[in-house]
Amino acid sequence: MNATAVAQPMIRFQSVAKRYPNGREALSNLTLDVAAGEMVFLTGHSGAGKSTLLKLLALIERPTRGSLIVNGQNLATITRRKIPAYRRQLGMVFQDHKLLADRSIFDNVSLPLVVANTPPRDIGKRVRAALDQVGLLKYEQAKPIELSTGEQQRVGLARAVVTKPPLLIADEPTGNLDPDLSLEVMNIFKRFQEVGVTVLIASHNVQLIEQFNARRIHLEGGRLLEQSNDGASPLFDPTRLLDQAGVKQDSAS
Amino acid sequence: MNAWLARHLQTLVGSLGRLSQQPIATALTVLVMGIALALPACLDVLVRNAQAAGGSWDRALDVSVYLKQSVDADSAARLADKLRQRSDVKAVQLIKADEALQEFREHSGFGEALAALSNNPLPHTLVVTPAENGASPTALANLRDELSKLSEVEVVQLDTDWVQRYLAMLDTVRRLVTMVAVLLAVGVVVIVGNTIRLDIQNRRDEIEVTKLVGGSDAFVRRPFLYCGVWYGLGGGILAWLVVTVAVALLAGPVQRIAGLYGSTFNLSGLGFVGGIELLALGVVLGWLGSFAAATRHLRAIEPR
Numbered sequence: 001m002n003a004t005a006v007a008q009p010m011i012r013f014q015s016v017a018k019r020y021p022n023g024r025e026a027l028s029n030l031t032l033d034v035a036a037g038e039m040v041f042l043t044g045h046s047g048a049g050k051s052t053l054l055k056l057l058a059l060i061e062r063p064t065r066g067s068l069i070v071n072g073q074n075l076a077t078i079t080r081r082k083i084p085a086y087r088r089q090l091g092m093v094f095q096d097h098k099l100l101a102d103r104s105i106f107d108n109v110s111l112p113l114v115v116a117n118t119p120p121r122d123i124g125k126r127v128r129a130a131l132d133q134v135g136l137l138k139y140e141q142a143k144p145i146e147l148s149t150g151e152q153q154r155v156g157l158a159r160a161v162v163t164k165p166p167l168l169i170a171d172e173p174t175g176n177l178d179p180d181l182s183l184e185v186m187n188i189f190k191r192f193q194e195v196g197v198t199v200l201i202a203s204h205n206v207q208l209i210e211q212f213n214a215r216r217i218h219l220e221g222g223r224l225l226e227q228s229n230d231g232a233s234p235l236f237d238p239t240r241l242l243d244q245a246g247v248k249q250d251s252a253s
Numbered sequence: 254m255n256a257w258l259a260r261h262l263q264t265l266v267g268s269l270g271r272l273s274q275q276p277i278a279t280a281l282t283v284l285v286m287g288i289a290l291a292l293p294a295c296l297d298v299l300v301r302n303a304q305a306a307g308g309s310w311d312r313a314l315d316v317s318v319y320l321k322q323s324v325d326a327d328s329a330a331r332l333a334d335k336l337r338q339r340s341d342v343k344a345v346q347l348i349k350a351d352e353a354l355q356e357f358r359e360h361s362g363f364g365e366a367l368a369a370l371s372n373n374p375l376p377h378t379l380v381v382t383p384a385e386n387g388a389s390p391t392a393l394a395n396l397r398d399e400l401s402k403l404s405e406v407e408v409v410q411l412d413t414d415w416v417q418r419y420l421a422m423l424d425t426v427r428r429l430v431t432m433v434a435v436l437l438a439v440g441v442v443v444i445v446g447n448t449i450r451l452d453i454q455n456r457r458d459e460i461e462v463t464k465l466v467g468g469s470d471a472f473v474r475r476p477f478l479y480c481g482v483w484y485g486l487g488g489g490i491l492a493w494l495v496v497t498v499a500v501a502l503l504a505g506p507v508q509r510i511a512g513l514y515g516s517t518f519n520l521s522g523l524g525f526v527g528g529i530e531l532l533a534l535g536v537v538l539g540w541l542g543s544f545a546a547a548t549r550h551l552r553a554i555e556p557r
Contacts, residue, residue, distance in 0.1 A: 087464075087466065098462050159466070
């Protein structure tokens with residue numbers, strides 16, 4: 001918790017490293033901040049560490065070194081039992097939409113609400129609102145198999161936002177989509193960011209990312225290689241990063 | 254509170270729905286559990302009936318108390334009254350010396366020889382029937398000892414060797430039944446546990462996604478617990494059916510055998526309370542089995 005900051009960052013990585021049991025070091029000495037309400041693209045080739053970073057945020061994995069603070073909570077203090085409660089603050093979108101094939105679209109989208117013990121009368125309203133935001137209200141009773149890939153992806157997105165979480169993370173959300181659909185999905189993310197949701201998207205689709213005016217964090221070999229900041233944030237201080245990370249920064253980027 | 258109840262009811266009904274989607278697999282599990290529960294239930298019914306049958310051998314448990322020659326009829330009658338007050342005595346019959354002699358004359362075949370006797374050598378006799386609670390070997394021995402100590406009493410006769418043997422056997426059988434029941438209960442728990450384990454494996458994806466969106470352990474486990482409850486209930490109902498049919502089939506023959514032995518014994522089944530107990534047992538065992546399996550196997554499934 002930075003006492004001198006105007007507002008706390010939504011996400012703070014401090015010297016985070018992740019080494020898997022087989023010896024592979026997926027992340028090394030990662031230090032970065034993401035402010036609340038910011039949209040950030042995580043770029044890099046496959047194996048650069050993007051998915052690992054997102055898994056650390058979702059507490060699917062734990063860092064081997066360093067500290068990670070999300071929405072004011074130090075993830076190291078979250079015991080196994082408290083993980084579900086933490087995850088309810090996140091909305092997650094994946095490349096393989098991870099929808100339940102034997103349930104209707106409505107049931108799929110309502111899952112986070114059911115898990116959070118939302119009163120039954122509110123569930124209907126909120127599911128429909130979420131489906132409306134992604135333009136799929138008419139498919140409420142359909143099964144996932146009846147929808148196209150793009151539509152399934154959008155359902156996944158609806159599910160991620162139905163509880164109105166403060167933080168939305170997405171791992172290659174447009175991986176299976178054509179350029180038009182990809183742009184559509186990104187625009188939906190942008191719309192959420194505009195109402196105050198912090199959005200972190202991992203994507204290797206550079207052409208798509210360039211169409212958006214958002215900060216880009218580039219990972220390579222598990223290390224933070226460069227950051228381009230297209231929107232000034234009071235928390236993003238290059239000199240502080242130099243001091244803390246001890247990583248030689250390429251002054252050209 | 255209402256919301257909590259609504260959630261649990263929804264999961265309960267939902268689990269039943271899931272089970273009915275796979276009718277054959279569910280039926281097989283219920284069948285196995287029903288058989289596993291029916292066996293101890295039948296044995297229990299057997300033991301209970303045997304005990305009841307044993308209880309109708311009242312006469313054989315009678316204690317014959319032979320009084321001293323010096324005791325006259327009035328003293329004998331007073332003693333009989335006194336003994337009737339005892340809590341471990343159900344009834345006392347006074348057989349006066351004359352009646353005893355008469356009976357002896359008629360049944361023993363010594364009729365003529367007895368005529369040669371000038372006076373009655375037989376004493377007054379009391380036939381003491383012990384109460385139900387006094388029918389155990391120790392209680393009977395106790396009664397016999399106490400009666401022996403009375404000043405009016407000459408000899409106390411308790412010819413119950415064979416009944417004691419019967420009761421001892423019954424005790425052994427009862428223990429055997431308990432052991433079998435415990436083993437089968439363990440079996441039932443294991444069967445349910447295994448079925449739930451397979452169920453969990455089949456639903457792996459669903460479990461991962463539910464955990465990913467923040468489903469707590471209890472939330473993820475609940476549907477599987479209720480599946481176990483339904484299996485247990487189904488097994489209990491099937492077991493109850495088996496026992497009822499068995500009793501119905503045997504009632505006729507048993508009644509005939511009893512009649513041939515001069516008894517009015519009737520085979521009785523589980524009864525209402527026994528039936529409810531059986532169902533409750535099924536539910537508890539089903540719940541236990543699924544709780545153990547679900548807790549263990551769900552832990553291993555985490556989002557990747």
